[in-house]
Amino acid sequence: MSKPLGQRIKQVRKKAGLTQAKLAEMVGITDRTLNQYENGNRPPYAELLANIAMVTMCNPGWLLTGHSGLFEDEELNEIMNAMEEFELTDADVQAIEIAKDTARRFLKHPQITPQQVIAIGNALYALERLPLVTRGSSSEFGIVYRAGTEEFSEMRYIDFRISESVFEISKGGSVYEKAVGSDSFSEPGWVVEAGGYRNAECELDDLQVFIDVYINQGGIISASDESEIEYE
Numbered sequence: 415m416s417k418p419l420g421q422r423i424k425q426v427r428k429k430a431g432l433t434q435a436k437l438a439e440m441v442g443i444t445d446r447t448l449n450q451y452e453n454g455n456r457p458p459y460a461e462l463l464a465n466i467a468m469v470t471m472c473n474p475g476w477l478l479t480g481h482s483g484l485f486e487d488e489e490l491n492e493i494m495n496a497m498e499e500f501e502l503t504d505a506d507v508q509a510i511e512i513a514k515d516t517a518r519r520f521l522k523h524p525q526i527t528p529q530q531v532i533a534i535g536n537a538l539y540a541l542e543r544l545p546l547v548t549r550g551s552s553s554e555f556g557i558v559y560r561a562g563t564e565e566f567s568e569m570r571y572i573d574f575r576i577s578e579s580v581f582e583i584s585k586g587g588s589v590y591e592k593a594v595g596s597d598s599f600s601e602p603g604w605v606v607e608a609g610g611y612r613n614a615e616c617e618l619d620d621l622q623v624f625i626d627v628y629i630n631q632g633g634i635i636s637a638s639d640e641s642e643i644e645y646e
Contacts, residue, residue: 420454422477423466427452428552428640430470431580431607441465500545500581500608508618509583509604513574514541516625520555520635530555533639540576540643547608550642552577557625559633565592572625573636581606583616585624 427437434452438445441462451458458466467474502510517538520526526534537553556573570587586600602615 418454419458419478419480420452422480423448423458424452426466426470426472426477428550428577429472429579431575431577431582432470433552433554433638434640437466437469440469498547500547500606501610501612502545502606503612503614505614505618506581506604506606506612509606509614509616509621510541510544510581512618512622512625513576513581513583514538516557516574517541517555519629520557520637523629523635526635529639530635530637533637536639536641536643537574537576537637540641541581544576544581547578548576548643549578550644552640552642553638555635555637557628557633557635559628559631561631562590566590570624570628572621572628579608583621585616585621 427434430437432440434448435445438448441448442465443462447456450456451462463477464474466472467477500506517534520534521531521538533553534555536551537555540548540551540553554573554575556571558569558571560567560569562568567590568587569589571585573582573584575582575584581604583604584600585603586598588596588598590596602617603613604616604618605611605613
């Protein structure tokens with residue numbers, strides 16, 4: 415028996431390593447609307463399903479009906495089903511160790527919420543199991559640091575994301591100047607996908623230093639989780 419349509423949308427989104435907010439942005443809807451589709455509270459229109467299939471590179475027929483393969487290419491279906499491990503370099507292992515150390519520090523933070531504990535706990539479980547893929551994992555955590563005055567201020571963030579398809583570190587921020595307005599920017603990050611793609615540009619030594627600074631200067635912890643992990 416095929417899964418309900420909302421569950422299929424959620425499955426392809428996670429396979430693509432996308433959050434609800436990111437997929438919603440890519441197909442031109444709000445994340446609240448996408449959440450309603452995934453929970454089966456309203457039916458999506460055909461053009462939207464086609465856009466979701468295109469963005470996530472899945473088989474439109476499977477997305478619509480639940481029949482045939484998730485991907486149009488049967489060889490790709492076999493590859494995705496067989497994908498059980500990430501291919502990690504020594505540098506990737508170092509990046510993952512920084513992510514695990516940061517997660518442990520966040521879990522000890524006095525202002526962490528119960529929901530954040532669950533999200534970071536799921537992330538840490540998936541990180542600890544690497545290079546093995548953790549089916550159903552989809553967690554994100556990070557820290558946001560803000561400083562400045564009414565005239566000039568800046569915001570910096572560092573985020574870690576782990577799912578069954580990707581490990582990612584992202585960095586960036588924004589600068590506000592009253593006379594000219596605000597401007598946002600992103601910085602080199604770190605991406606390792608289970609399919610073999612890798613883009614490692616972030617300076618890991620600098621990353622650890624900035625995490626220490628943001629924590630010590632009162633940065634705000636963030637965490638979100640959409641995991642459906644079957645714990646072993």
